[in-house]
Amino acid sequence: MTTTAPMKRRAILAFMLDRPGVLNKIAMLIRRKMYNVETLTVCKTTQPGTSRMTITLREDSDDKMRQVIKQIEKSTEVISARELDMNESFWREVAIVKLEADEGRLETLKRTYPFETLDSQGNGCFIVQVTGTSQLIDDFLKDAGSDSIIDVARSGFTAMEK
Template structure:
């Protein structure tokens, strides 16, 4: 006998999406955008915001979140309904995009650990911003995956503290999205 459950729709995968939201640069806009996420139980994995068009007072909010295609579409439509929002673009489905993150990484150590920290920093292309007899502060810009690899390796050498900016993203090509 055939089961009716085999005809049930398959569960959609939960995927990571990067959203670019152009908004008016005015007080309370970020709180409204974040409130939309928290009020509906959506998580924000990364959030960056900065004014990008000074004369027009427009800011870009880059949000990394995860959800099914249906949830991401719902988030996008709800963001578009907010009054100060000009445009919402899902960079993940729009095509290839460039994503970068900046990390400041403090590493402490002496002797061989110190030499290894410098060697790893050089291999990853990290800049040394501060150096003392017992510690370094490195600056690394790259993909989130590259930064994660760097942090794992520095964890074995003497990782003390990390500060990360979150993801900044932009679509490839000449068009403005």
């Protein structure tokens, strides 16, 4: 039995006009190219009328990535689009986690992971916010233990060049 390595995670940063339907147009374009969008985050920029979109997907081929970016740039609402180099940018994610733990277990986790306790619901139920790389969040969830986790909401990546 052969196992294939997961494809390389890639991020596209696009700046576009802040108009209704642009998000759907870009998502449909990527879907038509047979890519599965892993995460998608959009926010306004400091430039009025402009939004920034961070799209992550998995692809090993540089040529295919260049083609997707060219297609995105063809959209009249897109100001610019480019791939972010993982080594030359910061990629971050937020997770809100509801978990069952006693105070001692929470303190043990806090020594290893930077998180904020948002709510203590009594009976050992807490809601915490973990911010960092996806690996840090994955490690936190693993160490917290699947039997302790009640629910998880993850934001998807946002990224910025150094």
